[in-house]
Amino acid sequence: MAYQNVQQARFITERKQAEAALRDSERRLAEIIDFLPDATFAIDLTGKIIAWNRAIEEMTGVKAENMIGKGNYEYALPFYGMRRPILIDLVFMPDDEIEKKYAFVKREGDILLAEADVPLKGKIHLLWGKARPLYNGEGNIVGAIEAIRDISERQRAEEERAKLEAQIREVQKLESLGVLAGGIAHDFNNLLMAILGNADLALFSLSPASPARPNVEDILRASQRAADLCRQMLAYSGKGRFVVGRYDLSEIVQEMAQMLEVSVSKKATLRYSFHSDLPPVEADATQLRQVIMNLITNASEALGDRSGAISVSTGVMDCDRAYLSESYLDDNLPEGRYVYLEVADTGGGMDKETRRRIFDPFFTTKFTGRGLGLAAVLGIVRGHQGGIKVYSEPGQGTTFKVLLPAREWAPEDRAPSAAQSDQPLTGGTILLIDDDPDVRQVGSQMLKRLGFKVLTAAHGQEGLEIFRANMGEINCVLLDFTMPEMGGDEVFREIRRLRRDVCVILSSGYNEQDVTQRFVGKGLAGFIQKPYTRANLRETLNRVLGSK
Template sequence: MARFEHKCPESCHATTFSRRRVNSMIIPIASYVLRFFALSTFLLAASTCMASSPGNSVASPTSIRVVMDNNYPPYVFKGDQGQLKGITVDQWNLWEKRTGIHVELTGTDWSDAQRRMDAGEFDVIDTIFRNEKREKVYDFTKPYAVIPVPLFFHKDISGISGPDDARGFMVAAKAGGNVLDVLRKHGVTNIVEYPSYEKIIEAAYDGKVKVFTVDRPPALYHLNKMGIQDQFRETAPLYSGEFRRAVPKGRNDLLAMVEKGFAGITPAEYRAIDKKWMGIPISASPYVRYVGYSALVIAALVAGLLVWLRLLKRAVSRKTRELSGSEERFRSIMSLSPDIISIIGKDGAFEYNSPSAERIHGYAQDEMLGLTPLDLAHPEDRERVDRVFKELLKTPEKIANVQYRYRNKDGSYTWVEWCACNQLSNPHINGIIAISRNIEDRKRVESERLKLEQQLLHAQKLESLGVLAGGIAHDFNNILMTIMGNADLALMRITAESPAVENLRRIENAAAQAADLAKQMLAYSGKGKFVVEHINVNSLLTEMLHMLEVSISKSAVLRLDLARDLPLVEADTTQMRQIIMNLIINASEAIGDTSGVIAVSTGCMDCDPGYLKDTWLDEDITAGPYVYLEIADTGCGMDKETLARIFDPFFTTKFTGRGLGMAAVLGILRGHKGAIKIYTEPGKGTTFKILLPADSRPAEPAGHDSGRNDWHGAGKVLIVDDDETILGIGSEMLEELGFSTTTARDGREAVAIFKETPDIAFVILDLTMPHMNGEECFRELRRIRPDVKVIISSGYNEQEVTRKFAGKGLAGFIQKPYRLSALQEALQGI
C-alpha cells in the first residue's frame, strides 16, 4: 500500500483559479463567503464558552502534562519531522505563554491516550468527547469545537441513511472512540477497530472497507489527501460531538486552572489560529461584480420560488388531507379484516402484513419483514408452496391459490388458504398482493368428516364380510362337517396300522385349516366365538415360545422383554394365540432373508383419550389402564399406502397369502374392546402395539384335560338339517355314541315327526333351513313339549345363537363343523 506523508494544511486548501471560467467561480465564492460568516459566528460562541469559571485557589504548578490524539487534522497531526502540529497544539502553545506554565504535549493513538491517562501518566487529556461513561472518571471543560460524526459509505452502495441501515455491513471505526457505543446501541455489531483515522482511510483506499465512521474534519482531510473523496458518500451526522479537555475526577483546581488559561486567549487570537490551519477565502475582488449580478438573479429566483412554494404548499396541504383520509380508510380496512393482507416483494420476502398476522400467528409486523412464505411453511408443504410461488412469478396478473400449514410464533402450525395476485408490473404496487385466511376450523371439520366416512366405509366392509362369513359358516361348514365327520369315523373304524390312517389325518388337518379360515372371517366381523377367561399375556407368550421360534425364519432372532407383575386381561386364549402368531409371522416375513430382530415386550400403561385417538378401533374404547403387547421388527417397514389398507379384508402383500391375517387381528381386538397402534417407516421396520383393558382380578385356575372320554348314551335323537350329508354323518356319530336316530330335512317335517314320536329324548336342530327355520321350529317344539331338550347346530358363532335364544330354554350349542368328541361333550353336558 502506498504511504502518504502529512503536508502543510495550507497547501491542501490552496486552489488555482487561473484555468477556470468566471461563471464556474460563482458558487465556490459564495460558499467561501458563507463559511467565513459561519466561522466568525462559531469563534464568537467559542470565545464566550471559554470564559473562566471560579475554582479552588491553590498554588499553580510549574508544568502540566497533556495527552491527545496524534492524528486528527487539522486539530492535531504529525509534521514531516514527527512534531505535533495543528489548531489544538497552537492553542496550548498560546496557553503556555499566557499562564507561564510549561506544557508537555504528547500525541499518540487515541486508545493508547485514554489508557495512559487512566494510568495517571498525564494531567489533562484533549480532543475528547463527553459521554456518560467518561463522566464517571473525568471532569470536563466547556466545549471549544463542535465535530459532526457521519457514516461514510462507498458510492456503489445505496440505501444507507443512518446507523440502522448499516446492520449487516462491516463498519470500520477508531479504537476507543465514542462512536463505538453509538453503533452498538443501533445494533451494529460487525465493527473493525483501527488505531487511527488515517489507518481507516488507508483501508478504504485499499478497498478493505466500504463503510466507516470518521469525524468529519479528519475524514475530509485524509479523503482529499488520498484522492478518493469522490468515491464515498456521507450520511447525516450520527451525532455531533464537542471537543473538550478533561482532568481526573475531583481535580477542580486543575480544571479551573486550564479553563482560566484558555479564557485569557482573545477571540482574535483564536481566529488567527483557525485561519492558519483552515485557510481563508481567496480574494474575490476581480469577481465582485459577477457576485453582485449573481446575487440579484438569485434574489429574483428566490422571490419567485417563495411564491411558487406558497401555492404548492396549499395544493400539497389539500392533497395531504385527502391522502390522510384515504390512508385512514385503508388502515381501518386492514385492521378490521379477519384475513391477513400481505405485500410480498419480487424476492419473495414480506414487505407488509396487516394486524391480523399478529392475531392469528403471533408475529409482530417487524418480526415478519424479510421472511418468506416458504420460511414459515410446514416442511411437508414447502415443495407445494415453492412450486405455486414460482409459477406466480412467471406471469403478470396471475392469481394463485394454495393451502398449507403456517408456522406460528409459538412453533405450532395453523392451516391457511393463501390467495395471491402478481402485481409486480403495477408501478403503484410493485409487489405481490396476498390474502391468507385461517381455515383451521374448516380443516378440522373436513378431517372429522373424512374420519366418519372412513369409519362408515369400514363398517360397510365389515357388514359385507359379516354377511359373507355367515354364508360361509352355513354352507362351507356343512361341507367341512361331512369331511371331518367321515374322517373321524373312519379313523375310529380302522386299525392304527392301516396305511389309510395318514391320509385320513391329512384330510382332518386340511378340513381344520379350512374351518380356521371361516373362523378368521367371523373374527374380523367381530362375531367370532369367544371363550373369555382371565389370562396372563406373559404366561401365554412363554407357553408359545418354542412354537414361535420354529415359526420364524432362521435369519431372524426372537427377543422377549416381559414386564413383571403384569395385570391379567379378559380374553379368548385361542384368539390371543392367533394374534401373536399372525404378528410374529408377519415380522419374520418383513425381515426376509436378511438378518434381523423380532422384539416382543409387554407392560402396562395408562392411556388417555389423546393417546387412544391415534389408534385403530378408538371409537368404542375408554381411557384407563391397558396391558400392551408390543412386537417390533427391523424389517422393510411399510409406506403410507400399504398402512392405509393393512386391515382391509383380502388385502395382502404376499403371493400366497389369503389377506385375512391382519383383518382377523382387527376383528379379534374389536371383540375384546382393545386397540392397536402401528409405528412404521419404509426401510426402518414396523412396531405393532396391542392394547387390552387391564383387569385387577386374579386369574382363575386353568382346567385340566381329563383324558380320553368313554361316555356313551342311550335314547332316540331327532336330527334336523337341510343337508343330506349332515343328516347321514350326524346319524352315524350318534349311533357310535349309543343313540338311535331319526332325521328331518326342514323345520316343518321335524315338527310333524316330533308330534308322532313321543319318545324322542332330544333334538339337534340346524338354524338355517327352508320352509321353517330353526328358530320357528324351536318355538313349535317347545309349544308341543315345553321340557324338550334342543341343541342348536350351526356355522354361526355361539354368541349370536345364544343372543337369539336367550331365556327360551335352549339346552346347548355345537358349532359346525364338529368332530365326534365335540358332539360327545355337548351331549354329556345335558
C-alpha cells in the first residue's frame, strides 16, 4: 500500500512537472512569437490558442488577453466573422473543402502556404498565410503555428507596375506604327502629287464636252480620297495638326449636325446636349471634325441593324491625375480643366479584349474592315495633348469621352478674319527644288499655267547653284523639305544667307505644324502640303507674293 502511494505521488509530481514545463514552453513560444513582424498565432492539439502576437493584434484589433486559452475556432472570428476551420487546421488533417476557400494551397514538406481574400475590418484584404506543426523535444506534434501577411498593397503595386508596363509597350507600339504610318503617308503623298497634279492639269485642258472629262474627274476624286487616307495616317502618327486655332467644341459639333444626321443609320436617333459658354480648345478644326465624324460613325456601326440612340454631349470638367491616369494610354497628362466631347451609343457594348484592341489600326469586330477610324482618333487626340476614356460592357453600350485641355479666349480669336486677296498673279521667276522628278514635272507645268517662268533643281546643291546664278531674277523658291544629302532646312538657311528678301515656300508630304516648327522666326514665307492642285498652289502664291 505504501509502495502504491509512493508511485502515485511520483506520477502526480511528474505530471505537474510536465505541465509546468509545457506552460513554460508555451510562455517562451509566446514571447518569441510576440516579436515576429508577421501576424502570428499558435494553437495546441485541442485547438486552444496558446500565442497571439502584437502584429496580429494590430491586424485584427483583438487583444491577446481576449484570445489566449480559447478554442472552438475562435481564431477564425476576427477574419471571417464565423467559427470555422482555416489554414492552420490543415496542418493536422487535410480537407478539400477548406482548401477550396483559398486562392491556392501549396505544400512544401510539412509547411503549408496559401492566399485568400479576407473581409478584414470591413474591407477585402489579400492575405498570405504560412502554417506548420509545432514539435516537442521528442519530435512529436504538440500544436501548430500560422503566420499571416497582408499583401494587398504589394498586389496593388504589382498591378500598377503591370499596367504601367502594358502602357509603355502600347505607347512604344503606337510610336513605331506612327513612324511607319507617317513615313508611308509622306512617300505616298509624293506619288499622289504626280497623279492628282497631272489629272488637275488634264482637266484644265479639256473642254466641258470632252468624253474623257468624266474619267479624269474620277481620277481626281480617287486621288482626293487617297490623300484623305494619308491625312488619317498622319493623324494616327500624331503628326496631323494643320492650322491650329481656338474653337468652341459645341459650335463645331452644331455646325456638323446636318452632316452627322445623314451619316448614321436610319434606325439611329441622334441626341445632343451642349454645354453653354465652353472655354475654347486649341486645335485644328478639320481634325476635330474628323474625330467627331469617326466617333459618330463608330457608334452607328455599333448599333448595326437595331434601333438605338447615339448621344453627343460637350462640357468642361476639372480632372485630377487619378482620373487622367485611367484614360487610354495615360500620357501623364497634367491635371487641370479639360473640355470634353462624349459620344455614347446603346449598342451591344464591348468585352475587355475588344476594349483593349479597339484603337488598333484596321481592328474590327465586323467582317468588313473598320480602317483607321478610331486609330486616327487616338492619334489626333494624342497630338492635341488630350486623352480618351472608354466605358463599355457587353450589352451595356459604349461611351467614348475625348478630353482636350481648356484654354482662354483671346480678343483676336473671335474677330472676323480679313478677306484673302484674290488679285491675279503678276508673274515672275520661281525656282522649284524637289528630288522627285514627277513632282518637278507636274509642279513646273502648274507654275507655267499660272504665268511664271520656272527653274527646276533635282537636289539641294543644284538648287543653290541655280539660285546663285539667277539670284536677281528669282521671285520665289518652292522648296521640298525632305531631300537626300542636303535637306530643305539646310538649303533654306543658305538661300536666306545669300538673299534675305526672297520668298521661300516649303513643300512636304508631312503636315505644316510638324515641318514648320523648325523654321519659326526664320523668315519662312509659306507652306503647301503635297499633293496639291493648281488652285491650292495659286492660293498659296497669291498669299505669299501678294503680301510683298
